[in-house]
Amino acid sequence: MKKLFTILVLAVGFTVTTQAQKEDKQQLTIEQKTELTVKKMTLQLDLTQAQQNQIRPLIAKQVAERHEMWTQRKAMKKSGKKPTADERYAMKSKVLDNRIAYKAEMKRILNEQQYHRYEKMAARKLKRHSKKEEHKKHRNTRQL
Structure with missing residues (x-):
């Protein structure tokens, strides 16, 4: 009986702690997300200040559209x-059109070497994302 009670207390405590952590997690603003993305790209692609200034509005638009779609979903x-x-x-179709336009703008802004690195980064990110989705689907079917 003591073991059952201890397990129950631990389970409730863990659940409460997890919920509190989820509630404490504050969402970043669009500007913050944009700035972080531009900085990451600057580090990975060695962007010049002019390139950063050209990319910033593209990233901001992309983040805002993603946020809007997430809210709608x-x-x-x-x-x-x-x-x-x-x-x-x-x-x-809208997502793919936006992706095509974004890619064309990136190709215009970046030099050939930077664009090649950008393509590799995008491919890795897409692969990671698809693995996460696959894992999520597998986990959901197991629960049924």
Whole structure:
């Protein structure tokens, strides 16, 4: 009986601690996210000040659009409404159009060597993201 009680207390304590940590986590503003991304890119690609100034508005636009889409998805999920096939197509098409435009701008701003490094970075990031999604799907199917 003592063991069961101890396990129960530990489980409740762990749950409360985890929830508190999630609530304490403050979201960064769009400007903060933009600045951090530009700094990371500067370190990885050796950007000049002029290139940083050219990239900053692109990153800000991208972060704002991502935040807007995330907010819409969260609201849709909360309401229990699922997008239709046409809505999903429109969303995915918009994302791909934005990605094409962003890539073209990056190619215009960066020199050949920097752009090559940027492509490698983007590929690694995409691979990491797809592995996370795959793991998430696998975990969700196991729970069912």
